[in-house]
Every structure is written in C-alpha cells, then in structure tokens.
Amino acid sequence: MSALRSVVLGTGGYLPDRILSNDDLAAMVDTSDDWIVARTGIRQRHIAAEGQLTSDLATHAARAALRAAGIQADQVDLIILATTTPDQTFPATATAVQAKLGVPGGAAFDVQAVCSGFLFALACADSMLKTGLFRTALVIGAETFTRLLDWSDRGTCVLFGDGAGAVVLQAQTAEQAGDRGILAHHIRTDGTKSGLLHVDGGVSSTGTIGHVRMQGNQVFRHAVTNIASAVTAVMQETGITAADIDWFVPHQANQRILDGVARKLKLDEAKVITTVATHGNTSAASIPLALSTAVGDGRIKPGDLVLSEAMGGGFSWGATLLRL
Ligand code: ACO
Numbered sequence: 109m110s111a112l113r114s115v116v117l118g119t120g121g122y123l124p125d126r127i128l129s130n131d132d133l134a135a136m137v138d139t140s141d142d143w144i145v146a147r148t149g150i151r152q153r154h155i156a157a158e159g160q161l162t163s164d165l166a167t168h169a170a171r172a173a174l175r176a177a178g179i180q181a182d183q184v185d186l187i188i189l190a191t192t193t194p195d196q197t198f199p200a201t202a203t204a205v206q207a208k209l210g211v212p213g214g215a216a217f218d219v220q221a222v223c224s225g226f227l228f229a230l231a232c233a234d235s236m237l238k239t240g241l242f243r244t245a246l247v248i249g250a251e252t253f254t255r256l257l258d259w260s261d262r263g264t265c266v267l268f269g270d271g272a273g274a275v276v277l278q279a280q281t282a283e284q285a286g287d288r289g290i291l292a293h294h295i296r297t298d299g300t301k302s303g304l305l306h307v308d309g310g311v312s313s314t315g316t317i318g319h320v321r322m323q324g325n326q327v328f329r330h331a332v333t334n335i336a337s338a339v340t341a342v343m344q345e346t347g348i349t350a351a352d353i354d355w356f357v358p359h360q361a362n363q364r365i366l367d368g369v370a371r372k373l374k375l376d377e378a379k380v381i382t383t384v385a386t387h388g389n390t391s392a393a394s395i396p397l398a399l400s401t402a403v404g405d406g407r408i409k410p411g412d413l414v415l416s417e418a419m420g421g422g423f424s425w426g427a428t429l430l431r432l
Pocket of ligand 1: 143263365
C-alpha cells in the first residue's frame, strides 16, 4: 500500500452569540477602546452563555466541519480536542463531543498545549492517520477561555474570547490525495518559561481552577522569535519559501504579534488571515476558527498552500504546513 497522507476534507467554526466590546470592558476595569486597539488590534470578543460548555461550542464547530466535508458522524473514528478549559477535570471533553455527535466508536481524547493546542492536536491526528491507526478524524480547538479570566486584571481580561473551530481529516493514499494534505509539522515546548504565562491554580496544587497570569511584554518578546523558528523549520523541511505560501493562518493572539511575525518572515500582508479584531484570542480555537472563516468566505480555496503557527503557555509553539 502506498504511503498515507492526512487530507483536510472540511472546516467549521462556532462563536457564541454574546459580544463583549472594548467599551463594555472599559466600564469594568481602567482601560479604553483606544488602548486595547492600539496595543492588540482587538475590538470585541464573544462570550459563551451561562451553562454553555466547551463541549457545546466544540460540537457546533464539529457539526459544521462534518457538513462541509460531507462526512457522517458514524464515519469518524478519532476525535482530538485541544482545550485549556475542559467541561470537567475528567473525563476528556472530547468524549462529551463524541456522545453529543453520536460518534459510535473509535477514540476521543483531549490535548492541552494552551494557545498552540490545535497544532499539537493536528500533529497527533496526522501521525495516527498516517500510520493507519484511524481513518477519519475530527480535530477541534474549543475554549470557554473567559472563564479563566480575572476580570479585575486589565493586563489579561481584555485579550481573550470564547469559540471553537474544527477540521475533518481523512487518511488518503498519495493517488487519492494528489498534492493535498498535511505536509509538515514542527511542535516544541520550553517548560522553564511556564511562569511567564500560566494559571495560578489547578487540581493537584490549589484545588481551584485559578486565573490567567501573564507577563505580557515578556511573552510578546518570545512569541515572535519562537514562531519564526517553527515556521523556518517547516519551510526548511519542505523546501517551501514564503513566496510559495498562498495563505498564512496564524494563532490570533495580538495584531502586533501577527505583524511582527509577517515582517520577520517577509510574508505578504495581504495573505495573512486575521480575525483577532472581532474574535479576540480564543486560545486553541483561534486557528481553526480563522481557517473556517477564510474558507467560508471563499478566500482560501482547495489546493491552496496554507501556513499556520502558534505560541502559547508552557511555553508551547509550533507551525504546520498543509495544502487544502
Ligand atoms: N488598559 C490600559 N492600560 C493597560 C492595560 C489595559 N488593558 N493593560 C496593561 N496596561 C498598562 C500597564 O499597567 C502598564 O502601565 P504602567 O506603565 O503604568 O505600569 C502599561 O499599560 C504598559 O504595560 P505592558 O504590559 O508593558 O504593555 P505592553 O505594551 O506590553 O502591552 C500586552 C500589553 C498587550 C498584553 C502585550 O504585552 C502583549 O500583547 N503581549 C503578548 C501577550 C499575549 O498575546 N498573550 C496571549 C497568550 S500567548 C499567545 O497567545 C501568544
């Protein structure tokens, strides 16, 4: 049998209805629309409704991706959900999604790499599909991240939002896939930097959920360097250059990080998909949400070469190159 490749068959996204504007935040903490827009590019973010769980957001996005792919739930045999905000400490939120979608078997589990989670989940799924362990995967990034926020900390509460995005991946032979599919990954972590971006609680430490704590300017400094190194690694591995890329779909942390990375890598600004202004930073959900937004509005088309990157708590970071 010829080598297998993981091909993206469909994408989907979901954003909760409620919108929190910068002006709404300015009524809660000492900040302003001008400051938030100038420092981050964020104008608003979506907030999950009371009682709406990460698995609910994930299920909406997964259904949209299955519809786009023309795949039924009973054809799925692998669900990997990247999230920092699980419904419960256990079981894995992916199993709640499995039940809500009516996926009858296979395996479902969560991956935790914060804002880089979707790329880590994609790398796991790709590895498992290519070895023939599973055939059709749902890879989801979903977060109710705003539930981790300290709403009195203006340095963090203005940055994040809730949402979910998903892709359907299928293992195909080289003959079936042609030049489509996931071409390369590069994922890395550095645990010595965990104190710069973390949550000050947890099951085995405090017995509480905790809140996001961040030294923003330090994170910013490392983000551009780590992202650029991951992108360079996938380019070197594949021999693809910045000029070959059709679309750049970065993790949507901050407009200034996106601009800094694009400048450093000499990527054409017109090829950068940005949703941070309206979504905020939705952590593991941001890449699949941005991807499904740009596929949905017709910018990204089948056959396009897509470069993605992320950086988040851990530190964790990575890059993925795929042809849609
Ligand atoms: N409104 C008004 N003033 C604020 C706010 C706010 N929301 N937040 C912080 N400030 C103040 C600070 O208190 C500080 O005031 P001081 O000088 O009187 O002490 C001043 O602004 C400057 O603070 P810095 O933290 O140095 O501001 P900076 O220019 O670095 O911008 C920001 C802060 C936007 C968080 C930036 O550091 C950043 O984007 N970092 C990247 C972090 C990030 O995106 N994290 C997301 C998770 S990781 C990832 O996804 C990549």
